[in-house]
Amino acid sequence: MNRRKAILSFFLVGGGATAGFSGYKWYNIHKTPDILYLENSKELVAGLAETILPASVTAGAKAAMAHITVITLIKDVADRKTKNIFIDGLKDVEAYTDAHYNKSFVTLQPAQQKAVVTHFRDQGKNYSGILGKIKNKFIGKSFFHVLKEYTTIAFCTSKPGATQALAYDYIPGKYVACTPMVPGQKSWATK
Amino acid sequence: MGDPSQVHINNKGVAENTYDAIVVGSGISGGWAAKELCEKGLKTLLLERGRNVEHIKDYTTASMHPWEFEHRLEITEKDRAENPVQCQAYDEGSKHFYVSDQEHPYIQSNPFNWIRGYQVGGRSLVWGRQTYRLSDLDFEANAKDGFGTDWPIRYKDIAPWYDYVETFVGISGQAEGIPHLPDSVFLPPMEMNCVEKHFKASIKKHFTDRTVIHGRVANLSRGWNGRGPCQYRNLCDRGCPFGGYFSSNAATIPVAAATGNLTLRPHAIVYEIIHDPTTGKASGVRIIDELTKKTTDYFARIIFMNASTVATASILLQSVSKRFPNGFGNDSGQVGLNLMDHHMGAGATGRYDGFTDQYYSGRRPTGIYIPRFRNIDEQTKRSDFIRGYGYQADGERREWRDTMLANDDFGESYKQSLAATGPWSMWMGAWGECLPNPDNRISLEKEKKDKWGLPLVNIHFQYGNNEAAMRKDAQQSAAEMLQAAGFTNVQPFDYHTTAGTAVHEMGTARMGKDPKTSVLNSHNQVHDAKNVFITDGSCMPSGGCQNPSLTYMALTARACNFAVEELKKNNL
Numbered sequence: 003m004n005r006r007k008a009i010l011s012f013f014l015v016g017g018g019a020t021a022g023f024s025g026y027k028w029y030n031i032h033k034t035p036d037i038l039y040l041e042n043s044k045e046l047v048a049g050l051a052e053t054i055l056p057a058s059v060t061a062g063a064k065a066a067m068a069h070i071t072v073i074t075l076i077k078d079v080a081d082r083k084t085k086n087i088f089i090d091g092l093k094d095v096e097a098y099t100d101a102h103y104n105k106s107f108v109t110l111q112p113a114q115q116k117a118v119v120t121h122f123r124d125q126g127k128n129y130s131g132i133l134g135k136i137k138n139k140f141i142g143k144s145f146f147h148v149l150k151e152y153t154t155i156a157f158c159t160s161k162p163g164a165t166q167a168l169a170y171d172y173i174p175g176k177y178v179a180c181t182p183m184v185p186g187q188k189s190w191a192t193k
Numbered sequence: 194m195g196d197p198s199q200v201h202i203n204n205k206g207v208a209e210n211t212y213d214a215i216v217v218g219s220g221i222s223g224g225w226a227a228k229e230l231c232e233k234g235l236k237t238l239l240l241e242r243g244r245n246v247e248h249i250k251d252y253t254t255a256s257m258h259p260w261e262f263e264h265r266l267e268i269t270e271k272d273r274a275e276n277p278v279q280c281q282a283y284d285e286g287s288k289h290f291y292v293s294d295q296e297h298p299y300i301q302s303n304p305f306n307w308i309r310g311y312q313v314g315g316r317s318l319v320w321g322r323q324t325y326r327l328s329d330l331d332f333e334a335n336a337k338d339g340f341g342t343d344w345p346i347r348y349k350d351i352a353p354w355y356d357y358v359e360t361f362v363g364i365s366g367q368a369e370g371i372p373h374l375p376d377s378v379f380l381p382p383m384e385m386n387c388v389e390k391h392f393k394a395s396i397k398k399h400f401t402d403r404t405v406i407h408g409r410v411a412n413l414s415r416g417w418n419g420r421g422p423c424q425y426r427n428l429c430d431r432g433c434p435f436g437g438y439f440s441s442n443a444a445t446i447p448v449a450a451a452t453g454n455l456t457l458r459p460h461a462i463v464y465e466i467i468h469d470p471t472t473g474k475a476s477g478v479r480i481i482d483e484l485t486k487k488t489t490d491y492f493a494r495i496i497f498m499n500a501s502t503v504a505t506a507s508i509l510l511q512s513v514s515k516r517f518p519n520g521f522g523n524d525s526g527q528v529g530l531n532l533m534d535h536h537m538g539a540g541a542t543g544r545y546d547g548f549t550d551q552y553y554s555g556r557r558p559t560g561i562y563i564p565r566f567r568n569i570d571e572q573t574k575r576s577d578f579i580r581g582y583g584y585q586a587d588g589e590r591r592e593w594r595d596t597m598l599a600n601d602d603f604g605e606s607y608k609q610s611l612a613a614t615g616p617w618s619m620w621m622g623a624w625g626e627c628l629p630n631p632d633n634r635i636s637l638e639k640e641k642k643d644k645w646g647l648p649l650v651n652i653h654f655q656y657g658n659n660e661a662a663m664r665k666d667a668q669q670s671a672a673e674m675l676q677a678a679g680f681t682n683v684q685p686f687d688y689h690t691t692a693g694t695a696v697h698e699m700g701t702a703r704m705g706k707d708p709k710t711s712v713l714n715s716h717n718q719v720h721d722a723k724n725v726f727i728t729d730g731s732c733m734p735s736g737g738c739q740n741p742s743l744t745y746m747a748l749t750a751r752a753c754n755f756a757v758e759e760l761k762k763n764n765l
Contacts, residue, residue: 054603055611062608071265078269116604123601147598154597155267158611159259167612168593172258174425177555179384189592189614192259193427193556 031142035085040073043092047072049108050095051153053115061162063153068163071156072149080152083142088152091145095122122146164191207492212238212456214756215478215493217463217508220315222729222745223499224441224449225358229753230497231454235760238491239449240461242483242500243311246290246318248442252432254286262286281694282308282319287430290318300638300651305534306693307503307652313459314442315501316696317742319430322411322438322558323585324364325739326355330373330569334626335735338579341531341629342705344734345715348375354747362439362746363417365559366409374564374583374739381414382407383423387551388588388617389561395678402566402573403674408559408585411439411743420444427556438558460484464647466496466521466725468514474724474765475521481645495724495756495765498702499749502532502730503635506701507650509712510637522702522719527712529636531629531700532654533736538690539664540584540622541671543680548617552590560587563621563674565738567666578662582625582738584671591615619675623667626738628659629700654692697741699733717752724765726752 040047051063051072063069076088099107099118107118126144143151157163164170168191213235216226227239245251259265262285272280272288279291292309299307310316329348336343352375359378368376385393385407393405412429413421413436420436420443429438436443449455460483467490469476477492498505506529512521520528567581568574593611595618602610627633633655637648668685675683705711708720713732719725728749730741737744759765 055608056605058605058608060608074263075265075267078271079264079267081270081273119603123603127601146601150603151598154593154611155265158593159262159265161258161260164259167608171554171556172426174555177383177425177553177557179553179557180387180390180551181554183550183552183614187552187614188612189590190556191593193589193592193594 030090031083031086033086035082036089037077037085039092040076040085040089044069044073045108046092046096046106049115050092050119050149051156053112053119054150054153055157055163055167056112060166063157066157066160066162068153068156068160071160072152075152075156080148084148087142087145088148091122091149094145098122119146158191207490210477210490211492212236213493214238214495214497215240215491216497216499217478218242218315218499218501218504218729219313219441219446219457220310220499220501220729221317221320221441221742222749223315223497224317224445225746225749226497226499226728226753227449227455228445229750230757231449231452233753233757234452234454235757236454236456237449238456238458238493239446240463240478240480240491241313241315241457241459242462243313243459245457245459246312246314246432246442248436248447249432249434252434253289255428255431255434257286278306279308281306281691282696283430286428287319290430290432296644298643298649300641300649302651302653303655304691305652305654306691306696307650307698308693308696309501313446313457314440317440318432318442320440320696320742321740322429323562323740324359324362324366324377324409324411324743325562325583326375326377327351327737327739327744328373328375330565331735331737331739334580334737335629340579341735342703342707342710345704345706345711350715351744351747351751354751355743358743358746358750361418362411362444362743363413363421364409364411365407365414367407369404369406371404371406371564373569377409377743379409380417383410383412383414383557383559385561386553386588387548388545388619389586391545391548392586392588392619392678393561396563396674399677400674402569403563405586406562406564408562410559412558413437418444423558425555425557427558429558461489462645462647463500463508464511464645466498466508466512467492468512468516468521468722470514470516473516473722475722481647483645486645494760495726497749497753497756498725498727498731499729502698502701503650503652505727505729505731506635507637507648509702511648517721522712522722522725524721525709525711527703527710529701530631530634531703531734532633532635532652533627533629533697533699533733534654534693535624535695535697535736535738535740536627536656536660536664536690536692537622537624537695538688539625539667539686540620541668541675541683541685542618542620543672543675543683545588545617545619545678545680547679552614560585562586567663575666578659578666580626580628580659580663580738582623582663582667584621584623584667586619586621588617588619590617619680621671621675623664623671624695624738624740625660625663625667626736628657629703629735630657633700635701652693656692697730697736699730699736699741702727702731703734704732705734716755717748723759726756728752
């Protein structure tokens, strides 16, 4: 097997467990995902992704079109459980901002958006230790973690993300095994 | 019907379909057979069940950036549903070099990942490229501990052929003089980074029985035979437009074609070796065209079977004749038995807090290697298992993919942390020997057919106590080595990898000294049909713990040389 794939599989821990959970929670995770809602939420996903990885001296998630990729990845790559966590999370975000600000997320000020994402992050905090592992396995990651993970993948594999925020070398041509870090050195976008 | 013209047409058909040699399969060993036989002047027909893949031209994803892939190289839900086995090996950039599980089903009596690439070049396009010689520690193993049957050859028989193929392939590595992991003919090694050098020095200091060496790899550290050098993109499994690594497509097939003696026939699914009762030998092979499903017979004086381990055994079992009622060359009943893989996915990871001001540039397509150190001699003898394992390892700095969920930060500080280079870490995983065991086998499901009407392969395979004990030791030993070298957060792991995942299937038509207990002799000839040679992984009486492709290549070149000598003597 490809060495790199062998190494990667260690870091990407798969889900796929089925166990005796029942009732509403089980249904909620395994229901048919509301893909239409997801597809109609481009602005919302863009706003959330930009909150995770904002524009600075380099392009942010929105300019990198990370939200379009996040939607594609949630639709095609994520398992059903993760799809539902993400889509339900989007709905929860809208409900929360409506209740607390009487506005939709995308019309909030950046500081308010940050406060909303902070709320969802804290709400989704995992139990520590074995309880957290069990929760992760059967219920899945929190909405915040799914948002952060997919936004990061989408951004770091985008052209602006890879070439501006990170260091990207298309055809290195040579291998330098040990080289001193230089000021402002960025980490490599690809392995 | 007695129509003379029809007889004439038939005769012409036979003549048109007759070659000096037929090679079944164009992967890593079949490419070598085609090259050797063509260079020796034989008109050679190379049969491949899949499509043609032309070097460079058909590497459609080779130059794509990550952002040019719709799914950014991630495996999709559709992949997992439709290709549950193959998708464990491919990504969005290499998927087209793997079969579709739906189109090519097989039965798993026990879970076994049968990873396949049905195209010209086969899996030589996507192989891991690690290349290590076997030694007499391996060739004598069966004879010494009684598992499997004795190899009919020893290291001295194959050593010149290792030299021969390595001189053509181009292998980066460093001579070390380790008796049980003999040196190859090397190009300069691909350097170790600072944490790997530190690890090597620490192991030397703390362990007398272990050593850390450069990964030996069929990637070219300098230009070689008109190919390469490697551009350090580490995108090998998409096919390399620079010819930076060895594949049939880049190396052996072009040389075979340049002789003018090669006929390449893609879309040709060989399903039977034809036995000629008058000569007692094979007269040729039957194929089904993959696309038209039309059958055709091809004839030759010699046949090389290089379809890959499981496929070669299944063709033998399908080839039932009056002489061979249990399958071609199967008087011993051994065809299909003793399937082996290397067990993998046990080891340890650790973090290293030094060298924070050091990095690397370029993406080296290999790592480091820790040769086997168990059961080498009396001093290293274990009571809990026989044989051994080697580690492939890799030191690198943590980057965005490794650190993205390390904490709950988000916003600008998170964005900055992604660009910051994380701590050094090391991954080390064992590739271990799997004992030959007749219960690990393939059989044919005659009632269940694929879309070409051929019986499905059923794979029966389970690791035993020896492999389990070895995996336990591999975790502990990896952890103790990392700890001795000053790594922190050392975590042993066992992925409980499904058998077959190493994609090193071996056995099922083993060589041996006794025709009663083996399928092939010391020259890879079928005992009872000497013009059929089998030189893919199926010939292996034992597997060692080294990545095996190099040994198939050497055995193939050796058998080709022998076959042509025998042809000249009119012995075939």
